[in-house]
Amino acid sequence: MRRLAAVLALILVSAPLLIAPSTSVLGLGAAALILCALGILVATPVLVGGIVLALGEYALALRLAGGAPRLGGAVLLGVVLALLLETAEFGRRAHHAAIGPGVFLAQIRSWAVHGALTGAGALVASALASGIGASLRLPWAPAVAAAGGAVALVAVALALAAARPPSSD
Amino acid sequence: MTTRLTPLALSVVTVGAWGLVLGVLSGRAELVVAVLPLLLGLLRIGRGGSSRDWTLTRAISAARVFEGERVTVTVTVSAGRRAPLLELFEPLSPALRLVGGHNRGLFSLTRGQRVEWRYEVECVRRGRVSLGTVHARLWDRAGLQAGETSIPVPWQLRVYPRPLPLRRLPGPRRMQAFVGNYVAPRVGEGLEPGDIRAFVPGDRVRHVNWRASLRFRRLFVTQYHQERNADVVLMLDTLTEAGAPPDTTLDVSIRAAAALATAYLARKDRVGLIEYCGPFRWVRPSSGRAQHERIFEALLRADVMFSWVTQEVGLVPRRILPPQALVIAISPLLDPRFEKALVDLAARGFDLTVLSPSPIPLVGRAIRASASADVACRLWALERRTRADALHRLGITIVDWDPAEPLEAALGGLTRSRRRDVAR
Numbered sequence: 001m002r003r004l005a006a007v008l009a010l011i012l013v014s015a016p017l018l019i020a021p022s023t024s025v026l027g028l029g030a031a032a033l034i035l036c037a038l039g040i041l042v043a044t045p046v047l048v049g050g051i052v053l054a055l056g057e058y059a060l061a062l063r064l065a066g067g068a069p070r071l072g073g074a075v076l077l078g079v080v081l082a083l084l085l086e087t088a089e090f091g092r093r094a095h096h097a098a099i100g101p102g103v104f105l106a107q108i109r110s111w112a113v114h115g116a117l118t119g120a121g122a123l124v125a126s127a128l129a130s131g132i133g134a135s136l137r138l139p140w141a142p143a144v145a146a147a148g149g150a151v152a153l154v155a156v157a158l159a160l161a162a163a164r165p166p167s168s169d
Numbered sequence: 170m171t172t173r174l175t176p177l178a179l180s181v182v183t184v185g186a187w188g189l190v191l192g193v194l195s196g197r198a199e200l201v202v203a204v205l206p207l208l209l210g211l212l213r214i215g216r217g218g219s220s221r222d223w224t225l226t227r228a229i230s231a232a233r234v235f236e237g238e239r240v241t242v243t244v245t246v247s248a249g250r251r252a253p254l255l256e257l258f259e260p261l262s263p264a265l266r267l268v269g270g271h272n273r274g275l276f277s278l279t280r281g282q283r284v285e286w287r288y289e290v291e292c293v294r295r296g297r298v299s300l301g302t303v304h305a306r307l308w309d310r311a312g313l314q315a316g317e318t319s320i321p322v323p324w325q326l327r328v329y330p331r332p333l334p335l336r337r338l339p340g341p342r343r344m345q346a347f348v349g350n351y352v353a354p355r356v357g358e359g360l361e362p363g364d365i366r367a368f369v370p371g372d373r374v375r376h377v378n379w380r381a382s383l384r385f386r387r388l389f390v391t392q393y394h395q396e397r398n399a400d401v402v403l404m405l406d407t408l409t410e411a412g413a414p415p416d417t418t419l420d421v422s423i424r425a426a427a428a429l430a431t432a433y434l435a436r437k438d439r440v441g442l443i444e445y446c447g448p449f450r451w452v453r454p455s456s457g458r459a460q461h462e463r464i465f466e467a468l469l470r471a472d473v474m475f476s477w478v479t480q481e482v483g484l485v486p487r488r489i490l491p492p493q494a495l496v497i498a499i500s501p502l503l504d505p506r507f508e509k510a511l512v513d514l515a516a517r518g519f520d521l522t523v524l525s526p527s528p529i530p531l532v533g534r535a536i537r538a539s540a541s542a543d544v545a546c547r548l549w550a551l552e553r554r555t556r557a558d559a560l561h562r563l564g565i566t567i568v569d570w571d572p573a574e575p576l577e578a579a580l581g582g583l584t585r586s587r588r589r590d591v592a593r
Contacts, residue, residue: 044176044177044180045176045180047180048180048183048184052183052184055184055187055188055191055200055203055204056191058199058200059191059194059195059197062197062199062200063195063197069197069198069199070199071198071199071202073199074198074200074202074203075203075205075206077199077203078203078205078206078207079206081184081203081206081207082181082206082207082210085180085181085184085207086177086311086312089175090312093256093275093308093312096271096273097256097271097273097274097275098270098271098274098287098288099274100275100276100277100284100286101284102277103254103275106253106277106310107254107277107310110253110310114210114213114310114311115206117209118205118207118209118210119206121205121206121209122202122205122206122209125202125205126198126202126205129198146193149189149190149192149193149201152208153182153185153186153189156182156185156208156211157182
């Protein structure tokens with residue numbers, strides 16, 4: 001599982017290089033890859049640091065490349081990002097543990113289903129957002145986007161707090 | 170079962186927030202879209218079942234083993250309902266070392282499924298080892314939420330001290346009245362010819378010494394040495410210990426006591442055990458396999474126990490410490506209270522021998538090697554020698570035993586010196 005996570009990390013940091021192959025993107029990508037590799041081996045917070053750098057690298061590549069939004073690539077990158085976090089975490093759990101029959105297979109099947117569903121969901125959401133954006137020309141669009149982002153984060157935080165179930169048994 | 174969100178959920182939120190912030194700052198929608206799958210994944214929280222509906226049973230290949238032996242632990246998990254990902258962890262006691270498999274397992278169980286999980290441990294230190302609680306964690310498939318619980322599956326493993334191989338033993342100076350393996354000075358029934366005397370009515374014809382009778386033209390009979398057993402009392406010093414487990418002075422002393430008890434009992438001697446930990450704890454001298462069990466049970470629970478109480482040797486009843494007994498004291502001679510007890514025993518005329526496992530190599534192994542440690546060890550060795558000489562002047566025989574060496578080699582010199590003493 002750690003190998004799979006390493007491959008996903010490599011895809012995550014090399015994708016921005018395909019968008020804008022420059023030295024600065026490469027440097028940021030190398031740093032992100034090192035942190036991701038360390039994170040896969042050591043602890044999730046280090047991996048999160050690597051992913052944060054990789055997202056910065058992606059933003060820099062998009063900024064340097066300019067042009068029309070590449071939403072399909074972004075969805076794929078998002079699926080890779082989600083799977084990277086989950087596989088790394090699972091790899092750490094499975095390290096030095098006896099693995100029961102069918103655990104890996106069931107997990108891979110679950111990730112495949114999850115990747116397909118969330119990818120499709122993200123595509124639908126982005127298509128809806130593009131449609132709404134094209135039909136409604138709002139003034140102060142960046143401010144609205146920022147407010148939307150903040151609202152989304154607060155909503156996620158509230159949802160997580162609500163989802164924390166009490167002790168049972 | 171206590172259910173909680175895992176740190177992975179926090180990581181997902183962190184990355185999601187960072188993506189949204191970057192998207193707003195850079196004005197690129199791709200960054201927002203890239204974190205959408207992550208945030209959509211959070212919708213799975215709370216969907217997995219978090220109730221405990223599985224049972225655990227444990228089986229151990231042997232419940233009574235000796236140090237150094239291996240035991241296979243088999244844990245069987247039976248699921249009442251589907252468990253997406255069940256993590257089980259069984260913490261091991263310091264007396265056990267994992268040698269095969271893992272003491273943590275991950276299982277995916279369908280309804281009614283039964284899974285066996287095996288691992289092998291080596292028992293490194295004697296004692297009653299408790300394999301008690303299994304910690305279980307039920308994860309959802311994404312790893313965003315986990316329910317935790319502890320399941321008591323009590324099982325006790327008895328790890329007995331490993332007896333060291335012994336062939337020669339210090340012989341006792343005085344015998345007892347029961348039949349045994351020692352050739353006693355007294356003549357009577359036996360196998361070893363001792364003396365010849367004139368025939369008297371009542372003597373058995375098969376004892377007639379025909380060669381002597383033909384030579385002297387009178388009937389003579391051969392007398393034989395009696396074969397008797399002895400009482401051996403092992404006195405174990407549990408006042409203090411030095412070194413690091415599983416090779417402290419107490420551990421090696423107990424292995425030596427186990428070896429001596431096994432060897433003397435095999436010779437049909439009556440063996441007793443006195444544990445001196447301030448107050449006394451004892452096993453009355455007896456012989457046979459039951460006594461072997463009793464002594465090993467006592468050695469199993471022998472441990473250093475601090476006590477302000479210091480009892481005198483005179484308080485030990487005669488049935489526990491018979492006057493004719495060979496007393497083998499096993500002590501690293503670290504506590505002056507035990508030395509006082511030894512002097513007391515010698516003064517009371519007991520046939521006393523001290524086997525002293527040296528703490529210096531054991532402590533040397535446990536600490537980092539340095540010049541100062543080397544000097545300290547040498548000074549300690551000098552001090553030990555001075556104390557041993559002082560005891561020797563009081564007529565107490567002391568055998569200094571380096572636990573890295575075989576016990577038999579240490580006892581070899583003692584056996585020879587005792588044989589000379591007996592001959593004198």
